[in-house]
Amino acid sequence: MKRRTVLARLGALSFGSTLPGLMPKEVLVPKTTIKKGQIEADVLVVGGGTAGTIAAIQAGRAGMKTVLIESGSQLGGTITTGGVAYPGIFFAWGKQVIGGIGWELIQDCVSVNNDVLPDFSVPHGRQHWKHQIQINPAVYSLLAEEKCLSAGVQIRFYESPVSAQFKRGRWFVRLQGKGTETEVTCKQLIDATGNAFVTSLAGFSLLREQETQPGTLQFTLGGLDDRKVDRDLLLQHYDAAIERGELKKGEVTNLSAFFGNNGVTTPQHIAGADSSTSVTHTLANIRARSSALRILRFFKKVPGCQNVKIGMMRTEVAVRETYRIDGLYKVTHEDYVLGREFRDAICYSYYPIDLHNEDGVTPNQLTDGVIPTIPLGALIPTDSENLIVAGRCVSSDRLANSALRVQASCMAMGQAAGIAAALAAQGDCSILDVPVQEVQQAIRKHGGILPDFKEGL
């Protein structure tokens, strides 16, 4: 073939490929630019964890145009990503006290996965965990997502807020995501981040303890057989490992609990675990995973435990406490343990006072018959408008918070926040302008459980 013909044919081939150097069916795309967008919604829920998922489903079922943003890849928060998949407590003293959408989701998880509920008619005594429900976190994630979509909720994963401003009766929230920047204009904003992150972004004060409760990375160790282990020797090795710095004091809460651990809980504490920013959350995860590796290596050196291996491990440390809002009302320890029935109660809560610290945890059970309630005022940051919080960061003192931060209570708070926001969006007013009786009636209409207020409000 003549050289000129060959060159001409090569040129034709290049032209046919759109640009020189490309293979057939390859196209050159323009350089990446951040895709900017704008959304209008009735209700924006920030945080797709335990409370936020329920809040979003509720707002959607109330007919509101609802957007739910979540920084991770799935809904469920501590239940799914954290792996703390035994929510409770929904029943108190033999009767159900937390129902509604959260309970519906749990019941569906149990039904779909052929799991089993506890017998709530048998008192749990000091073993309150017996009334918690073991569910499959993957199933929870699937069903939560399905219910959100069924309720018409627009879910946006991998996004976080970077600013939140309230102007002219609307919230303007800028979101940053993977390759996206979006501004959401909404009538009502629900902060379900668990860390009151949006509340803080919006300029409101937060409260924090000098020392927060530790977090836990859920993981299991396989290959451990307590029949092959000399207990005294195990403890000697533990003492020596602490002294040599191979283990950190306080990071293991119960050595023997690693034997036969089925992953329901892990006896590990990570002091100061904080999920509020990427920096603090990264640090918490790295410390938790380093701890898991230390524990694994420790057991490998103990005679009889050489076959130890990691069974499963969640992708993030589960966090118990970071920040709390400065709310219209702060639930106190006394309120909680005396079962104070607030006139603006939006749900019950039932759990022992459960403060984790460097010594572990010794739950303090409630007195017979006591069922605490949570008031609407604890969900609303002081001086805010059209903003409501749900989940562990509600306004409460530390001891009360240690009990009401648990998952069943968070689900109930989420539903209440969703309804309050929906009613306020409908009326295009502040949440505080909606009569609380209306909020309470709507909660009941959607299956939530509240005290019977005999005298009326």
Add this chain to the structure above:
Amino acid sequence: MVSRAFYLWILLGFMGTSAVLAQPGRYSFFSSSTDQLDLQRQPHRIEAILTEFENGPDTLFQAVDEDLTPLYYYRHIRDLSCFGEQCRPLNINLYWSITGSYLGFDLPEAEYLSKTDHEPFSVLEYERMNQILSDSTSVLSDLAEADLVDDTDRPIPQVDAITGATKTNLLKQIVPGAAYTTYELWHIIYGKTREDIVQQTLQRLSPAILTRLLRSTETFNKIWVLNLIASTQECLDDVSELILENISPENYLLSERAIRAINPCMLASAEFQAALMDKIDQLDVVQQKMALSKFKDLSYLSGETQARLNRYLEKENPMIVHTVLEVYSGRDVSPPAIRSITTLLEESNRFVSLKAYDTLLSMKITDERTVEQLKHYQKQISISNTSAI
């Protein structure tokens, strides 16, 4: 083997408290479970079943009636109870119901349980032992034998965030001075023996056993048989009414299990559909949803069922309305049902109106008026994707 005097004391046990057999030197303690009434019945035969247990082969005894229906089970436990270098035999009979729940224990004549240094149990300690053995949810299930050693001088915190079993709390879970005996007996009762008993009972399963268990006053038995029924798709006409009896707000778990046990075969009859609808009215919304969802997979909905489902379309709870719409989806339903669904197009709550729209579309409605209403709805609301998911 059990004696006549023993039956008298079983009766006293049934009246609410554990009892000590009057016969001198013979100790016998039973739980307050009404299953122990089966122990009063003279068995037609005792079957000896050689079984491999955790500690090796042993005999599981099965008492059966004339129809070879199991009445109860028991094992003779023979072991050594050692303290230091001194050992004495542990000689005790343990009893279980046909579903594997613990009934009680007795000891052969002149035998007794003992503690540290072989000190005999007091009556209170026998009662305490029986109480612990009756607790299927004891923390003993989560403990290893090594955890029974009192090691209070160790610096490691012993608090377990799940079991709550501190060294102090452990004393409440055992008979003091007889920790290992308590532990060993508890694990025998709730270990492999229980599984083997269930397998033996399943081999002799009959409608009579299902009925007996559903009529039991013991929740454990009912749940056991409801779980069993839930795994089958058979009609089980003999027990379908008994299943319905357990659907009520009184015991959430029992009600939930009963709902799960209902299958399409049972719901094929109009009478059973009506009976279930009667129950649904009494339930909380989540169990209402569970029960209403049972109608989804049925090929036949009676006229009465449809009329009652239509009333649920008027409920305030959007989730319940959604559930009924899902039952109706894709079906030929009565004109009143279509009218009820069409009314929902005017609902201000889009979650409800959109579902009503989707449901009507799935029915391939030809009625002109309804078709017009659907077109009107479509214009009113921007619909880019008519399916909810």
